[in-house]
Amino acid sequence: MDPIAKKFIWITWLLFVPIGFYLIYFFFPPLISGVDFDVFAFILLISFVASVPMVVNNTPIFLIQWVSLAVFLTFGLFIEMILVQIGVIVLLLKLRVTKQQLYRFPLNSLMFFVCSLLSGMIYYSLGGVHGLTLVENPKLLLIAITYAVVNYILNQLILSGIRYALFKQKQQYFGKDFIWETITAILTLPIGLVLYTLYIEVGVVALLFVGIPFASLSIILNLYYSTEKVNNYLQKAAEIGHELAEKLDVDRVMGLFLQKIKTLLPVEEAFVLNKENSQLHMIRMESNNREFHSFETVKPLKKGEGISGKVWADKNAFIFSSRREWKSITKEPLSPHMESVLCVPIVKSNEVIGILLLASSEKRAYEKSQLMILEILCSYLAVAVENARHYEKAKDISERCALTNLYNYRYLDNELQLEYEKLVASERNKISLILLDIDHFKTVNDTYGHQSGNEILREVAGRLVNLVGNKGTVARYGGEEFTILLPDVDKQEAIKLAELVRLTIANWPFTLEQHISEKNKKLLVNITASIGVATSPDDAEDPQSLIRHADRALYVGAKRAGRNRVAQYVK
Numbered sequence: 001m002d003p004i005a006k007k008f009i010w011i012t013w014l015l016f017v018p019i020g021f022y023l024i025y026f027f028f029p030p031l032i033s034g035v036d037f038d039v040f041a042f043i044l045l046i047s048f049v050a051s052v053p054m055v056v057n058n059t060p061i062f063l064i065q066w067v068s069l070a071v072f073l074t075f076g077l078f079i080e081m082i083l084v085q086i087g088v089i090v091l092l093l094k095l096r097v098t099k100q101q102l103y104r105f106p107l108n109s110l111m112f113f114v115c116s117l118l119s120g121m122i123y124y125s126l127g128g129v130h131g132l133t134l135v136e137n138p139k140l141l142l143i144a145i146t147y148a149v150v151n152y153i154l155n156q157l158i159l160s161g162i163r164y165a166l167f168k169q170k171q172q173y174f175g176k177d178f179i180w181e182t183i184t185a186i187l188t189l190p191i192g193l194v195l196y197t198l199y200i201e202v203g204v205v206a207l208l209f210v211g212i213p214f215a216s217l218s219i220i221l222n223l224y225y226s227t228e229k230v231n232n233y234l235q236k237a238a239e240i241g242h243e244l245a246e247k248l249d250v251d252r253v254m255g256l257f258l259q260k261i262k263t264l265l266p267v268e269e270a271f272v273l274n275k276e277n278s279q280l281h282m283i284r285m286e287s288n289n290r291e292f293h294s295f296e297t298v299k300p301l302k303k304g305e306g307i308s309g310k311v312w313a314d315k316n317a318f319i320f321s322s323r324r325e326w327k328s329i330t331k332e333p334l335s336p337h338m339e340s341v342l343c344v345p346i347v348k349s350n351e352v353i354g355i356l357l358l359a360s361s362e363k364r365a366y367e368k369s370q371l372m373i374l375e376i377l378c379s380y381l382a383v384a385v386e387n388a389r390h391y392e393k394a395k396d397i398s399e400r401c402a403l404t405n406l407y408n409y410r411y412l413d414n415e416l417q418l419e420y421e422k423l424v425a426s427e428r429n430k431i432s433l434i435l436l437d438i439d440h441f442k443t444v445n446d447t448y449g450h451q452s453g454n455e456i457l458r459e460v461a462g463r464l465v466n467l468v469g470n471k472g473t474v475a476r477y478g479g480e481e482f483t484i485l486l487p488d489v490d491k492q493e494a495i496k497l498a499e500l501v502r503l504t505i506a507n508w509p510f511t512l513e514q515h516i517s518e519k520n521k522k523l524l525v526n527i528t529a530s531i532g533v534a535t536s537p538d539d540a541e542d543p544q545s546l547i548r549h550a551d552r553a554l555y556v557g558a559k560r561a562g563r564n565r566v567a568q569y570v571k
Contacts (some may be wrong), residue, residue: 013106050090066192119151245386306331340365404461407475432494434484441480451514489537530558534569
């Protein structure tokens with residue numbers, strides 16, 4: 001919330017509430033004489049009720065109306081307002097309001113002050129009085145019910161206005177939280193009337209007769225909602241597990257996992273660590289408020305070191321409610337304003353394979369029920385990551401040459417198709433293709449043996465990768481032929497690169513260690529290559545034409561012209 005709005009709330013409270021209480025005391029003095037211990041009994045009851053609120057859709061449902069109704073009918077408006085204010089304070093303390101949310105004390109105090117005042121005025125205007133038996137006064141019973149209904153309606157209207165004025169949230173009537181509030185208000189209204197009637201008849205012991213059943217009702221309702229919330233979490237966890245299983249890329253699995261976690265839990269920073277070589281290495285870092293740089297800047301953690309290391313050592317999750325609980329042990333790059341931390345081991349086959357650490361700037365942001373769901377999700381993550389790694393490994397094997405570790409023809413063909421789609425969509429301006437063939441390679445095999453030929457192929461592949469870098473894709477086309485796919489590179493630039501490749505091969509001899517000549521003696525062999533270059537859309541309109549024209553340039557323009565040269569396709 002805007003700091004100016006918070007100051008406005010405090011100033012408004014100071015201007016109206018203290019003076020308002022004085023005027024209420026003056027015009028509607030409490031209906032007690034001296035120290036009334038019964039009032040203290042009602043204070044204990046309302047404090048208990050406020051300390052066990054129901055929370056639906058993250059909204060606390062305040063069940064003190066029935067107590068405040070009995071207090072109002074017995075002791076008058078001033079005492080009712082005082083007890084409601086005490087209930088508000090107890091409720092907010094129970095909810096553990098943070099420093100940033102301290103404005104909620106004056107805001108709620110002001111809201112309930114207005115509700116009590118207006119509903120009390122309506123009660124008096126209808127002829128309502130205090131201390132009479134409702135059974136003998138049906139009219140008073142009707143006025144008391146009207147008072148309770150008006151109080152509830154005013155509460156909803158004022159709450160709706162506050163949400164819209166301060167948070168720009170439009171009230172969604174007949175939503176889940178509204179229905180729950182209405183149902184509980186209807187259920188507790190008779191309890192308040194019964195409490196008042198019993199108190200008039202038997203005195204303070206009535207609080208026990210009514211308080212114990214209410215406590216049971218409150219516990220049952222909270223258990224019901226907690227069960228419903230856990231079931232909802234489990235359903236979402238199962239859905240997330242299915243979505244993770246469909247991803248076959250490790251990075252996408254991680255991204256989807258953290259994205260879904262943020263929809264379930266209050267997460268501002270997230271870290272994923274992988275166990276490798278008896279250390280925890282950071283492999284993913286995300287934050288809502290800052291950018292992280294390379295993982296290499298984060299020092300690996302040993303077992304027992306930092307929050308993650310302790311979780312690894314104990315194989316148990318940790319929940320920290322505030323910064324002071326973990327500040328002295330952390331080694332992770334958490335922001336200074338982080339408070340709550342939830343750290344969970346990622347376990348597979350009863351072995352910790354990684355760590356998930358979540359953080360929030362709110363104190364006490366995480367609950368044990370959320371921990372259970374997160375542990376289930378982490379088991380899904382472990383399986384999904386392993387499946388993705390197996391898929392990536394199999395895919396990599398199918399797309400690479402086992403000898404040179406370069407991409408093979410299958411990969412090149414798919415990549416060329418994708419680049420042409422980008423060219424048609426105007427996402428690429430040019431596509432150049434370099435086709436290279438080692439000169440007299442059969443002679444090398446016949447003279448030095450096929451093992452030496454393999455050595456040369458591996459060395460040529462290494463030199464090509466070093467020269468091309470990130471400019472394009474190097475692939476083994478077949479036999480002693482190699483290709484270089486260059487997106488957004490025109491023909492002249494491609495020819496310059498091809499010439500550099502030719503010189504790099506021709507001017508530096510290749511070392512042979514596994515030749516069939518004298519043993520334990522290295523040989524230096526000079527090799528040359530012929531190269532053809534073609535570019536789309538200048539030379540070809542489809543992928544196969546581009547390969548065919550580069551091949552023609554290689555054999556007609558380079559091989560037939562004497563080898564060890566670069567030739568471009570000419571129509």
